[in-house]
Amino acid sequence: MSFQSIPKVELHTHLEGCAPPAFIRGLAAEKNIDISGIFADDGGYAFRDFDHFLQVYEAACTTLQTPQDFRRLTMAVLEETAAHGVVYMETFVSPDFCGGGDLAAWKDYLAAMKDAADEAEAKLGITLKGIVTGIRHFGPEASKPAARCAAETFGDFITGYGMAGGEMVGRPGDYAYSFDMAREAGLPLTCHAGEWGGPSMVAETLRDLKVARVGHGIGAIEDLALVDEIAEQGVVLEVCPGSNVVLKAVKGWTDHPIEKLRERGVKVTVSTDDPPFFHTTMTAEYEMLHRTFGWNEEDFATLNQTALAAAFCDEDTRARVAKRLEPAND
Ligand code: ADE
Ligand code: ZN
Numbered sequence: 001m002s003f004q005s006i007p008k009v010e011l012h013t014h015l016e017g018c019a020p021p022a023f024i025r026g027l028a029a030e031k032n033i034d035i036s037g038i039f040a041d042d043g044g045y046a047f048r049d050f051d052h053f054l055q056v057y058e059a060a061c062t063t064l065q066t067p068q069d070f071r072r073l074t075m076a077v078l079e080e081t082a083a084h085g086v087v088y089m090e091t092f093v094s095p096d097f098c099g100g101g102d103l104a105a106w107k108d109y110l111a112a113m114k115d116a117a118d119e120a121e122a123k124l125g126i127t128l129k130g131i132v133t134g135i136r137h138f139g140p141e142a143s144k145p146a147a148r149c150a151a152e153t154f155g156d157f158i159t160g161y162g163m164a165g166g167e168m169v170g171r172p173g174d175y176a177y178s179f180d181m182a183r184e185a186g187l188p189l190t191c192h193a194g195e196w197g198g199p200s201m202v203a204e205t206l207r208d209l210k211v212a213r214v215g216h217g218i219g220a221i222e223d224l225a226l227v228d229e230i231a232e233q234g235v236v237l238e239v240c241p242g243s244n245v246v247l248k249a250v251k252g253w254t255d256h257p258i259e260k261l262r263e264r265g266v267k268v269t270v271s272t273d274d275p276p277f278f279h280t281t282m283t284a285e286y287e288m289l290h291r292t293f294g295w296n297e298e299d300f301a302t303l304n305q306t307a308l309a310a311a312f313c314d315e316d317t318r319a320r321v322a323k324r325l326e327p328a329n330d
Contacts, residue, residue, distance in 0.1 A: 017274025101145030
């Protein structure tokens with residue numbers, strides 16, 4: 001079975017987190033920014049743990065300074081992602097890294113990303129949609145301009161609102177204002193929870209932020225009543241196993257709860273999160289799911305149908321992508 005050629009839907013990536021290290025090194029050299037400390041001897045990103053990962057991530061982002069940088073980044077990311085069979089991708093984009101939350105600046109960055117996405121769609125047959133993201137460890141106040149940017153630019157390219165960053169900062173309810181603003185503007189919602197927090201963090205996220213999808217959500221496994229509730233309510237988990245293994249949110253692949261969650265009826269999807277940081281690709285994720293849990297072609301077909309049904313895109317796009325998932329189009 002060629003895992004690479006399976007047409008895939010990927011819902012949980014961070015645009016800056018998909019930046020190949022060579023791309024970031026190139027930008028740093030162009031701009032004379034010294035971020036040599038974030039790279040390992042092999043040229044990859046180097047970090048000790050999750051908090052350090054966030055610091056390295058933000059240091060890499062200092063090289064991304066203009067809409068043109070984001071245009072180039074978007075194209076580089078889509079070329080890499082399409083090479084692994086991904087036909088539809090959602091990516092978290094953050095006004096904090098694109099003009100510091102200023103709406104006019106955000107629109108310029110967005111236009112550049114959309115431009116690249118349109119070009120990649122025509123050239124590579126991959127569709128990209130953006131989910132505006134607040135950064136949790138920047139605090140509840142900083143997430144308000146991000147939500148406003150989301151509300152003001154919701155449309156063809158921006159299709160959702162979410163929150164990433166340090167999960168153990170504050171409680172989900174502290175961020176309700178931003179999620180309410182985005183919901184009132186009509187945006188579908190997702191939030192990172194249960195990557196580091198336990199079941200109570202996932203339960204509060206569902207209760208206080210009323211999200212349709214949860215980023216990671218694996219901490220729910222410690223409370224089977226909550227798992228059953230998630231299954232009954234049809235909440236979709238954006239699971240990123242390779243990320244969880246490298247960041248040590250789980251002990252290893254065999255300990256990853258994705259299979260238990262799936263067996264209990266939870267709608268699970270699979271994504272790479274920040275692939276170059278975690279030395280992963282969608283092909284590698286599928287290979288490991290096959291090797292660890294025996295997932296086969298049929299399991300992957302179901303996985304992609306679940307992801308497509310949960311995608312935040314418009315119905316025309318969903319129908320178009322559904323055709324790309326048909327076996328005849330392999
Ligand atoms: N930002 C980028 N990757 C992330 C992750 N795995 N968790 C939280 N925030 C992130
Ligand atoms: Zn993530």
